[in-house]
Amino acid sequence: MLMHQCVGLDAYNTMPLRRAVHAVYECCFSVPLAADLARTRPYLDRESLYRHADELLFALSEEAIDDILQAHPDIGRRPGSAKSAAEQCAVYAECPELMGELATAAKRYVQHFGFGFVMYVTGHCAADVLAAINDRLHHDRETERKVVRHELSRINRSRLERMLGPEGGYHNW
Known part of the structure; x- marks a missing residue:
C-alpha cells in the first residue's frame, strides 16, 4: 500500500x-x-x-x-494471492494445485533467466499469470529484459x- x-x-x-x-x-x-x-x-x-x-x-x-x-514479491507469495486466485479463477476447482503450478513455473523462470518474474497483473487471474510465465520462458534473455522493463513501466x-x-x-x- x-x-x-x-x-x-x-x-x-x-x-x-x-x-x-x-x-x-x-x-x-x-x-x-x-x-x-x-x-x-x-x-x-x-x-x-x-x-x-x-x-x-x-x-x-x-x-x-x-x-x-528485488523489491517485487515472488509470484504466488503476495499476501492474499491464493484467495484472489480462487475468486478470479472459478474454472479451477483446486486452487492450491494452480498455485503450486504457478510456484513451479516461477522457479523455472528464475532458473532460466536469473531474476524473478514480474507482470502487471491487474485484471489477470493466476491462470493468466501461469500462461504468461510459460509463454515468456520461450524468450531469449535480451527479449525478456525488454519485456520486464515494459511490465515495470505499466x-x-x-x-x-x-x-x-x-x-x-x-x-x-
Missing part, C-alpha cells in the same frame, strides 16, 4: 524534494529514478510525468533494474496514477 495516495499533481509538484522522492520511490522502488523524477518538477500534466518516468526507467542500467526486481504508471489520485487530488496534503 502506498503511503502517498491521491496527492494530486499540484501538491506533488510543490512537495519538498525529500518527500517527493519518497512518494515516487513507493511507486517504482528506484532511488535514482525517484530522485530524477522529483528533481525535474514541476510537471505541466500527468502525461508529462508518466512519459518522463518511462524515459528514466528505460535509461536505467541492468543492475538498477535488478535492484528494482506497474509504475498504475502506482503513479494511484499516488496522484483523481484530477486535482484531495486537499489533505
